[in-house]
Amino acid sequence: xxxxxxxxxxxxxxxxxxxxxxxxxxxxxxxxxxxxxxxxxxxxxxxxxxxxxxxxxxxxxxxxxxxxxxxxxxxxxxxxxxxxxxxxxxxxxxxxxxxxxxxxxxxxxxxxxxxxxxxxxxxxxxxxxxxxxxxxxxxxxxxxxx
Ligand code: RB5
Numbered sequence: 771x772x773x774x775x776x777x778x779x780x781x782x783x784x785x786x787x788x789x790x791x792x793x794x795x796x797x798x799x800x801x802x803x804x805x806x807x808x809x810x811x812x813x814x815x816x817x818x819x820x821x822x823x824x825x826x827x828x829x830x831x832x833x834x835x836x837x838x839x840x841x842x843x844x845x846x847x848x849x850x851x852x853x854x855x856x857x858x859x860x861x862x863x864x865x866x867x868x869x870x871x872x873x874x875x876x877x878x879x880x881x882x883x884x885x886x887x888x889x890x891x892x893x894x895x896x897x898x899x900x901x902x903x904x905x906x907x908x909x910x911x912x913x914x915x916x
Contacts, residue, residue, distance in 0.1 A: 774831040776802040776819040778812040781834030784878035788832065791887045797894060816844035823872050824850040830894060831873040838877035845873045849914045857881050862889040866896035868903045
């Protein structure tokens with residue numbers, strides 16, 4: 771599976787490390803920027819990546835900013851995107867099992883990189899449980915008419 775990945779300047783170096791990690795655990799990634807530590811606006815990157823998840827071009831995406839919060843607020847405005855800020859392996863696991871999250875948001879200033887690698891692995895390797903959780907997600911999607 772190919773994973774979309776993007777960050778703002780606060781997450782740039784972190785993104786580079788996660789790209790290498792993704793390769794190590796057998797995932798290809800497509801980098802949608804930013805490409806340096808020069809200051810940029812996180813919504814631009816969240817919107818670009820989220821539209822590609824929304825369209826089905828990518829099944830999963832990873833967004834990184836200082837806290838993960840700005841990225842998640844933006845990503846969740848895009849129809850069909852279910853973005854989750856995860857600071858623990860447990861929240862990453864349940865974001866997939868119960869929420870079918872399709873975008874993982876990480877905070878480079880919050881979560882140490884080694885913990886982030888564990889979070890990414892669990893996020894990508896956990897399947898949605900479906901069942902009662904699917905009908906709950908349908909209720910969320912009805913808000914945006916899908
Ligand atoms: C940039 O300084 C910072 O505000 C951004 O990376 C992010 O944390 C926003 O939510």
